[in-house]
Amino acid sequence: MALSRTAADWSRPPVVRVTLTGEATRNRLDEETLAELTAVLDEAEAAPGVQVLVLGAVGDAFCAGWALDSLESAWRERIAAVGELLTRLRTSPLITIAYVDGAALGGGVGLAAACDQVVVSERASFRMTEVLLGLVPAAILPVVARRVGGHRAYGWALTARELSGAQAVEAGLADRQGGRDGLRRVLIALRAADPAALVALKRYHAELAPAPARYEERVAEVLGPRLADPRTHRRLADFREQGLIA
Numbered sequence: 001m002a003l004s005r006t007a008a009d010w011s012r013p014p015v016v017r018v019t020l021t022g023e024a025t026r027n028r029l030d031e032e033t034l035a036e037l038t039a040v041l042d043e044a045e046a047a048p049g050v051q052v053l054v055l056g057a058v059g060d061a062f063c064a065g066w067a068l069d070s071l072e073s074a075w076r077e078r079i080a081a082v083g084e085l086l087t088r089l090r091t092s093p094l095i096t097i098a099y100v101d102g103a104a105l106g107g108g109v110g111l112a113a114a115c116d117q118v119v120v121s122e123r124a125s126f127r128m129t130e131v132l133l134g135l136v137p138a139a140i141l142p143v144v145a146r147r148v149g150g151h152r153a154y155g156w157a158l159t160a161r162e163l164s165g166a167q168a169v170e171a172g173l174a175d176r177q178g179g180r181d182g183l184r185r186v187l188i189a190l191r192a193a194d195p196a197a198l199v200a201l202k203r204y205h206a207e208l209a210p211a212p213a214r215y216e217e218r219v220a221e222v223l224g225p226r227l228a229d230p231r232t233h234r235r236l237a238d239f240r241e242q243g244l245i246a
Contacts, residue, residue, distance in 0.1 A: 004032065121180075
């Protein structure tokens with residue numbers, strides 16, 4: 001698959017490094033980006049010797065959430081693809097690491113939180129912005145809650161609170177500070193471990209904290225009424241006119 005929204009570096013096994021390259025859109029998750037991330041994950045899981053996937057981004061945003069265009073017609077397919085990707089990152093036999101060097105907004109918070117390790121730089125920040133847009137973080141709230149607890153995740157979503165990278169580490173939303181040096185230290189630790197033991201540990205961890213029942217169906221049921229409400233679309237249009245969203 002030709003890549004236009006992402007880049008993959010296979011030159012340093014057992015690690016594959018995947019970079020979101022949509023700087024102009026702040027690395028929003030549109031159909032093409034979601035399809036490319038899923039395809040790279042498929043390829044990495046099938047590649048001999050690949051054990052770790054590092055997900056990063058170019059620009060001032062790690063990921064600004066899912067793309068908000070064409071929501072009247074394409075939202076079901078898009079949110080299903082988001083949910084599938086988050087589930088895949090959580091259940092993949094690969095150890096997945098998010099390197100957050102910029103803003104993670106909305107679905108970008110979930111994209112990072114779904115990974116096994118989240119490493120942050122000094123530029124990192126996290127904010128669930130959905131309620132500001134008239135939406136609900138239905139797809140990502142369970143993923144964030146799995147890391148930090150249900151009420152804390154709910155409170156952050158309710159108030160659209162912004163967290164620095166250091167605050168995210170302190171709360172458990174992220175795992176390590178230190179930027180690229182922090183990432184290097186995580187990779188060194190993983191290389192010292194037995195690969196089969198890492199896979200078994202990840203599988204067991206997923207069993208201890210399974211996804212909510214009917215996860216993707218419930219996401220659609222929660223978001224459907226919001227996206228059917230004309231007030232939501234007027235709110236989104238106002239944000240677009242102000243240049244606050246694409």
